[in-house]
Amino acid sequence: MPVPNNVIAHLLGAPPEDFWRWANWSDEVVQGTYPTKNRNERGEGLAGAHPEFVAYVDGLIADRRREPTDDFITRLINTEVNGRKLTEIEARTQLVFLFVSGNETTRHLIGNLLWRVSRDPELFATLQNDRSLIPLAVEECLRLDPPVKFLMRNCMIDSNVAEVEIPAGEKVAFGIGSGNRDANKFEDGNSFRLDRSDPRAHLSFGGGPHVCPGATLARLEARVALDVFLDRVKEVSLVNSEFEGVEVFWAHGPARLLANMVAN
Template sequence: MSSSSNREKDRYNLTTPEVLANPYPTYRRILLENPVYWSDFFGGWYLMRYKDVAAAMQDKRISAKRPPVSKLPELEQQKILPLLETLSKWILFSDPPEHTRLRTLFNKAFTPSIIDSMTERIQTLVDELIDGVYDLGQIDIIHDLAYPIPAIVIAQMLGAKPSDREQFKKWSDDLARFFGMFRMKPEILTSAQQSIIEMTEYFRCILEERRHTPQDDLISRLIFAQEKENSLDDDELLSNCVFLTFAGHETTTNLIANGLLALLKNPHQMQKLKDDPSLITTTIEEFLRYDSPVQRQARIAVTDLEIDGKQISQGQRLFLMIGAANRDPEQFSDPDKLDITRPENPHLAFGKGTHFCLGAALGRLEAQIAINTIVRRFNNLRLDTDQIEWHENPSLRGMKSMPVAFNP
């Protein structure tokens, strides 16, 4: 089937560069016209309204334990079995009781006291990264700041070397392309599989080292829990180290960059934050609502059910459109306006219910420190280009680069 034929079946053109650059007018149109609709192109039901998305996130008839790819011939699935087997062990693709068991173990890395203890370390890292480019009067926010911050932090938590972050970025990019794939391209499947194999082996080496020489990091704590409780096997441990590495920086990178872009396009809001840095808490929540790093989550119906009069059959996919729900005028007043002082902000960027984001507190802290430091240290910050290029990914919303200039 030709690319043009594929696009014709995507009735709302959600995969065109124009819509990927700014999907929100299209989301609003769908929300008004057809808030629960079947897409042949994506092979699933789209839920656009806040109330439907929030309910689906907590509905036991709707499962997170879904195949990461659909419409893939059996022969092609056989070629990527190592990839599919690793993903099947991710906490992201599990339901209780497996999810409860895994989450209980991994929650130990994200307690409030552990997150609070990282504040000084993250602030030092942000300042060092800015110091490295400050005299130049220009910076690529993504490459020089928004990517390294969470990548270094999660690497240290898992016992990896911060100096390996470029390799992690390559692996992560391959997985992001896989999760954003809307046409089955063999080269994307092959690259994702190779990267996940390499990441698993990377952490396997760390696992063996920590078994002999434990340190104060997450992987050592997981080994201790594994040996004490016998509730986590090596494959599960390694698979979820890969997951945390990918999820732990991909979304935070985009939260920081997308949020800063929103401030640059709303200079009065930038000035408000500059005048009152204590607004950073509500600022980050508004970034998460206004331009969520995760635009949609996939689920699967485990039984027949009905949503808004539409009959969803067992085994069918549902796409929970977080980006649309977070701009639903029935839930948020003036939803297309960036308001960093918005008092009530029950956005769904981190999910809801059982699968609420494991690293939400860490992502918030990293973004708060990064954004406040950027606003404080960079004078006359401005975009250094008229054209922003977005990744071709309807699930993970992020820019390929973000060059900005400032007065040192």
């Protein structure tokens, strides 16, 4: 948790010492029930459901309005998009979304990666001996253990996908984990391999106009986290080879990993 949290705090210009507060709020946002109309059990909209988080973000915005700084939030509130600046609610929503998106998903990527490496002594040794393979391990982990399990779309026109009729107006959920193991795309798709010719061909960051803008940052964080882990740990074994996942229906990552480790 501290890695993605500190990085996004640094980028957005929030004090790093506050990170446990918005790490918890961020969890609340993704774990809250979020059925239709953006409502959850605490109230309407972001401000009703998560007043503490909204007050905090509004405070960061108010600070910049009083005293503009050369940072992301100042630019976000002063930049014109299609001839106008963002409204208060738009700026707040973008910031909350960035706190959440830069946090939860990358946490799972790092957790999944540590799980992969800790349960497989051969993989651990291979990466210890050749750190240039770390980026490939990150991609393969993204492919096999996607932190975001589903994407949702509203179907706009009558469509046919793989011989399945999808009428206009339907809601569609795509299984990223399933697509990432597509036998037509990936040979031996269920195996973790560091020799794939197109290691980034997975869908874990989505695709098209809404492809994840944080992908490069997430990859960098995962590489650094794994590199530092390999520096500091000489031996590792998991107490249980499988993990209990987080309780978020669209997310895939360990709630906790218990391991025995020998420090370097």
